[in-house]
Structure formats: C-alpha cells, structure tokens
Amino acid sequence: MNQLLLGDNLEIMKKMENEIFDLIYLDPPFFTGKNQELIWGEAQELRSYKDRWAGGIMNFIEWLKPRVEQMHRLLKPTGAIFLHCDYHANSYIRCFILDKIFGANNFRNEIVWKRTSAKSNASKKLPVLKDSIFYYTKTDEYTYYSIFTEHSEKYKKAIYCHENGKGFYSSSNLTAPTNKPKNEEWKGYNPASRGRSWGIPREIVIELVGEEKAKKMSYSEKLDLLYENNLIEFTKNGVPRLKLFLNPSKGVMLGDWWDDISNVTTHAKERIGYPTQKPEKLLERIISCASNEGDFVLDPFLGSGTTVCVADKLNRNWVGIDELATAISVSEMRLQKQADILQKPFVKVLHKYDYETVRNSDAFDFEGFAVRMFGGIENLKKRGDKGVDGKTKDGIPIQVKRQDSIGREYADNFHAAIIRNDRNLYEKNRETGKPVGFLIAFSFGKGLIEEIARLKSVDNVIIELIRVDSFIPFAKKPSLKLEILSFETDKSGLTEISFKAEGVADENKKIEFYAWDFSFEEKFSADIYIDKDGLQKYKFTKGIHKIAAKVVDNDGLETLETITLHINGGVNLEK
Template identity: 30%
Template sequence: MNNQLFYGDNLEVLRRHIKDELIDLCYIDPPFNSKRNYNQIYNNIGKEDRAQAQAFIDTWTWDDLANIGLAEIKENYHGRFSQKTVDLICGLEPVLGKGSLFAYLVNITLRIVEIHRVLKPTGSFYLHCDPTASHYLKLVLDAIFCSQGGDFVNEIIWCYDTGGRSNNFYPRKHDVIFYYCKSKKRLFNDNCVRLDRDTSTMHEPILEDENGRLYQRNIKNGKEYRYYLDKGVLPNDWWIDIQALNPSAKERLGYPTQKPKALLERIIKASSNEGDVILDAFCGCGTTIEVAQLLDRKWIGIDITYQSIGVVIKRLEDSFGKEVLENITLNGIPKDIESAQALALKKDDRTRKEFEKWAVLTYTNNRAIINDKKGADKGIDGIAYFDSGKDKPEKIIIQVKSGKVKSGDIRDLLGTIAINEATLGIFLTLNEPTKDMIKTAKEAGIYQSKFMSNPVDKISIVTVREIIEEQKRLDIRLVLEVLKSAEKQTETKSDQIKINFSD
C-alpha cells in the first residue's frame, strides 16, 4: 500500500477509509489540557478556564458534535461499543457534567473504539497524555481493550527537565503514555530497544568467555549459568534518557507539542517490524510519520488542520527529498474547484479558516507563515520573507478571499502593506477578479531586486483555479530556503572536514 496522509476529522477518516485489522501499531498524542488543575477539571468553570486553556477549549467544547457523540455511545452505534464502555460514559456524565472535560472523554472514546477496530490482533496502541486526565483515560482504555480480550501492558512515565519551573508546587515534568494490546498475541521486540548495561555498580566479578564476551556467574537451583552483559537491559517504565525538545534543538520545527524522534523510535521499534503499518490519528507535525519512514514502515497519518498537513509534507520533503511524495496518497485535500468551494463555504468558522491555510500554504509550497491570531487578522492571512540584499528580509503579505471580491479589496491590501512595512502583496481569491481589481493591482507597479531574474508585480492576484488547475505557485526564493541551503552547505563542509581529519 501507498503511505497515506488524510486531511480531515480522524473519526470520519477512520470510519470511512480504514479497514478492520489493518494496523500493526497506533500511537496518538491528542490535544490535552496541560494547564488545568484538578479544581478546574471538577468545577468545569467558565471564563477563567477558557482563558487558561484556549487551545484545549477550542478543540473540546460541549456542542452539537459532543451531543451526537454521546448519543452514538449510548445507542451503541453500529454495535461498536462494548457494554462496559457504554456503562462508563453513562456513569461519568452526572459526575463531570456536560463541560469541556466530558466532551474530551466522549470525543476520545469515539476515536479509540475505531482504533481498536482497525488494529490487528497482534497490534499495539500507545496513548500519550498528561496527568491532568490520565486517570479518566485509563478507565476508557480498560473498558474498550480489556473487555474485548485485550490487555493493559504499561503505564510509561516520560520524564524531562525542559521548560519553566514553578516555586508554588513540585515542577510538573512528566507525561503519561499508556500502552495497550488488542490480544495476548502482541508483538514486542525487546532486543530492538535494549539499553547498554551499567556495569560500574556490579559487585559480582565480571568474567570473559572464550570469545571475549563479558558475563557474570548466575547460580539457579544449584546450577551455574552465564549471565551475558552485552545483551543490555530493557528501559524501565519511567523514561529519563529521552529529553523533551528544547527551543534550540536541531529537529525542532516550532510546533508547540512536537515530540522528539527518539521517543517515537523506541515505541515503533518495540511494537512493529519493517513493512508494518503505523497509524497516527493526530499526526500534528509528523514526528511519528518521519520516524516510521526512517524505519521502513508503512504509515497512515491524519490531522484536522491543513497547517499540520503542510508541515508534514514539507518535513518529509526536507528529510527524504521530493521523490518521497511520489509514494504518498494525499486524501481530503482540495483537488478541484468544487472541493475547494466546499472547504471555503463551511459554516463552522474554524473549519472555514482551513481554506485560508490551504490556499496560503499550497500557493507558497508550504513556505509561508500562517497568521493564527485569534479574532481579526488585520488583513493578513499569511506572511513570507525574501532576501533583497538589505539589512533585513523583505516582507510579503498574503490575503485570502472566498467571497465576492472588488477593487476596494486591492486598495485595502495596499493599505495593509504600507502599515506593515511590507514590499509585496499577494491576493488569493476563490472567485475570478474583476477588471477593476486587475487594473488597480497593475497600477501598484513592479518590483525587482538583484536576486530576482525577472521583475514581479507589487500586487499579484492569483485565483484558486490557477492554483489547482495550472499548479501556479509563488516563484520567489524565500529566506527560509536560503537558510536551509546554508545549513546544508555547512553540514557538507563539516562532513568534509571530518573526512579529511580521518584521512
């Protein structure tokens, strides 16, 4: 099978596109509310709670979707919910009330039930969360897995030192990773994740056999055995040898919840083999996907934000070259005018914003920066920077319009450019521009620097039809590309120096 990247709601994708017993290993790291304390969980308070955990609340609110999800569980939608799962959710409703936490649990339950369905009998499931709601999540996992022949294997505590430290309580420096299996037939490659053994504290003498291997004597039932030390030891269920990414980490992409590749490497090596299928239903910036690709696994990634899809595509291209995209099937991404219109005209404001992200990132080949500010965007949906030979990079302002457009929109863009001290403007539109719009844009003039082979319009109008049907893209070398090129040259020179020294 081709590797698959889905843009959309993972519940819908799981139900419509992923067959029963297809997946060998699933890891998910869904959004969770790391800032809420236990009083906030039980009280489900309003404005203060929202202010402290806006990202969490944006994802998990009690709304029509939560009501539909709760009804599906109670009515045992398509017979997919075990009786214990139904009983658990019904029991939690009067305890938690219909607030953000209960919405979170209902939402996660719906998805874990589908993940259980698509796992092979030998499959494993890892859920990454934090202590804020882990006690509830374990109840959900027990109800789904343990009631249907599966088992709880480990609660892994991932410890780290990065981030700030409080003086008002013990610093919160760990996440929880629950490890479950679908049946007793689970795969576990212990030899793939063993660590070097520390022999410095051993009291028994260390001996050497005829082949030079180190061992200790081990006496059981009166018989002497050799206990070889080169086999290594399995990591305990508390992991302190893998640190969270600090701001200067080389692999950091600027994604707020990015996990280190070493963490996913351990999980994937332990619970899958080459050629197995890995699923990440909340793939975010694509750490699971990149590691699966590195370890010669097949993979399926799902995310509901196009910004994440754009980051994943760019990350794979940077790590493996453009040819890696030839073996990836992209699903849910607009491929014609009708699907672009459907995305743009969604009733939900948050989903409609995804059209703007798709347009900006697609036209710039995932090189622009999305404006994610809440509320009014002040006429800026995306920003890109290019080198003009001056002391600082020049700015490009990008606007996206999905409704009716007019020449006044171009004049507004010119004002936004002036206020933000930008050099160029790009107007991306779902509808065809008017003649007056084109005339107003042309009147803004052209721009050229010594780094450009041809002059460009100061205001460019690009239609979604051109982006989709003509594959029109921004043809300006951006600062990000220059920096990456410089980094690669530096790495190459460093490698050459090492080779020269070794010679």
C-alpha cells in the same frame, strides 16, 4: 498507500476497513484546561489550538472514547496501541476508555516519559516532569521487541562486577515472588522452599531458540538450556543464579521508565514550531518495539507529522490524520525534506483542490490522483497501461482524460480496452446491467455522449461518464507576493536580507502560514516550516541564491513563489 488525510479522525476512521493497522500511536489534545499556547513571530502574538473542554473531564472522555473504539476495530489482532497523555486525564483514559475497550487483561505498560527537568517552580506543588504513554494490545499474540539502551559507565561498574576469565558479568536471581509456589525442582534447588517460583527471562530463551520453540518449553528445559550455554552459576548454598555477560552492542534492557529522551526544546534541530511536537526518538522507540518493517502504522492525531516521518524512515507504511490543514501541510513538508529515492509515494487528501494546479499537473500524476479521488486503485504502470488507468475495488476499469469535450473516438478506444482487460468481467457486467467501465474527463463532446448512449441502448454496454468536478471539489489557491524589505552586508561579507511574503486567500478563506526555503533547487525543502507573519531574515554569502516561499490557506491549498538574488556588494533581483 501512505496517506495524509485532512479531517475529523472519527469520520475518516469510520470509513476504513476492519483490522488494517499493526500499530496505532495517538497523542490527542490533553485535558489541560487551557489552550496550548505558543508565541509566534516578532509581534509575540499568542496562537493556540483548541484543547479546552467545556463541561469537564467526562466531556473529554465522551469525545475520545468513540475514537478509540474505532482504533480498536482498525487494529489487526496482533496489533498494539500507544496512547500518549498526561496527569490531567490519564486515570480517566485508562479506566473509562482503554480498560473498557481493550480489556484490562490487554494492558501491557504505562510508560513514563520524563520529558523535562525541574528548573524553577511557580506553583506550590512538585514540578510535573512526565507524560504517560499507555500501551495496550488487541490480544495476547502481538508483535513485541525488547528495547535496549546504551550502558552508562556507572551502570556497568555497579552491575557487571563479576569476572570469570571470559569477561565481566552480572549475577541475578532466577526466581520471582508468587502466590502459588509450585514444586518445581531443578538440580537440587526448589524455589517453592522459599515461597517463590522460577523467574526465567523469556528474552534470553527466545534469543537462544526462537519464540515458537521457547513457548513450548518447560521450566526445566529452559533452565537446562541456560546451563548448557554457560549462563547459570551456583552459590555455595546451591542456589542457581543467572549470569549475564556485558554485551556493549546490545546495551541494557529498558523498562517502562524512559528518562533518556528530551523533549523538543526551543533550540532542538528537529523543532519545526508546531505546538506539542514530539521527539522523533520517542516514536522511533515505540515503532521499533511494536512493529515490523512493512507494517501499517496509524496516527489519527498527526500534528506536525512526527509519527509518519519516523515510520517512513523505518520502512513502515503509514496513515496520518489531522483536522488542521496546517498539520497536514507541515507533515507533507517534513516528509518531502527527508525524502530519499526509496521513499514510497504518498497521497495528501484535502477537502478542496486548486483547479489550475490539478489541471496543469503532470498527465500521469493527474490520472493517479483522479483514480484515487474517485475511490479506485490506480495503475502504477506509467507506460503500457493499455488504456486502463485504474480500477474500482470490484475490478471495473477506469480511464482518465485531462481534456475537455473529449470526442467519440475515446469511447471506441476505451470500449476496446475494457474488453481487452477482462472479457469475462465485461460480459458479466453487461449481462447484469452493471457499468463495464468509468470514463473520467473535465467534459464530454456531443459525439462521445451519443456513442455512449448508442452502446447502452443497442448492446446493453454501460460506460459511465464522470466529470472531474463531480467528485473533486475545487477552490482557488491563495496568491503570493514575495519581496525584499532591506539588506545589509556585514564586515565578514555576509549579506542579511529581510524578506516579506504576503499571501491573499480566496473569499471566505484565511492564510494559515508561510514556509521558506533559502537554497531552493528543484523541490521545496523547508528551512522554516511555520512562519505566521511572512517575515524572515537570512544571511547569504556572495553569489547567486534562489529563494522560495510557500503560503498555505486553511484548506491546505498552497502557492509557491521563487526569487533569484545576485549578491555582490549590492543585491539584484532576477524574477
């Protein structure tokens, strides 16, 4: 199931099974030697997250290496990893981590992402415009799709300058330099005569006959194929050259130099205010290049959730991990905002949960949540679950009840459901003294406890009783007060309102941030994702408007408050 997980990625990854992911993208804190800083709110306060490594670069490498070792273990044999870094640590990461863990032979590319342009330069050196993204695979057999970008007019004119009546085409060399020229003649031309070998583009051959067949073809079979498809011409000296016709829909093949994706600038539409947020286009490119629909993508340094949002849009399954509650909450809000009816449900796993929210959630949601938190697999059938809300990994039935002090009849019903579910498994577990089922509730009544004890002593049937609070840690969510500070209507009739949201965290906790939805309907859809101060101004037209604010604490627990405004010259509040 798609998951947002709060915690240290090393600990979380250690608990995962081998070889489950097809693609891993990671954008760890860089070894920048300073804190990542952003200026928040009107007070221009400096906020930061840790990106400072006391003790130097090798401490950073020692910190990152075991995490990449886990990622290697988690990747399928056909999988790939993209590690995003910059000049501070890129050489160290490549030599001391990636080459060591993945092997230098599995290095595929160092992608250079030109993320900014030189404007002015404060220091006495060349401005830094790029990041590095290392692309490694686990083995030689991996998923890979070439990337094409749009032709620029200049490029078209310069490259597709030949014409043969059927259209414009480029003419390029079909040979490549080599240390060991082989005698491989084709139609009277042997590249070895010039110390070269054949250099036949695999892409084009694959496009014509498919990957499997292409792998088995000899050089002369490939050349024959291109020739038959009118893709080879000869110079007057008899040298064959590749003819590539302009294909505007496909564009031009992209290499390891990416200069066409701009960073998430202050005014970018997708910007949500998380320091180091990466552009969606960058992730779109990586995910489409190295995975298929339905594949599993992991981002263990999730940040604002760019990877999982793009993976979701591209119909990939995903898991995102971050140690900051802010990152998990913001990612959840981004996913909710882009959600359409086809979005698969996802789980958010925090360290603590609010008791009232859990207790009062929809019965079906609660059952699923409890099963997952217990480590089981939920039954997705809303109706007709026949008393089995989920199963453990060994197939043992789990039933969840939202009540307190459940009575004896629940034992009888669940016992019957367990037998109905799989009689053989029931008998086997009974004979070997294993639990036949797990019954989860907030608390259990005397009659039920006695019946469970009787089943065990008389029939050797073990049904384990599990209290919800024994495996779901509860905490109190923050409180939230929402008020209007002032308003003013301008000449055009728009009314600007200043809002204040004031959250109070429970003991020993702190407020992380606020988020706002200025046209709230049924579900929260953030207009402002990260507001550290709880102060907002927004302009409204005449009419009725519903506004929602959320406050999130450092456990990721949140509270939502709404107000309804009637704006018509003045502003009236409807609570």
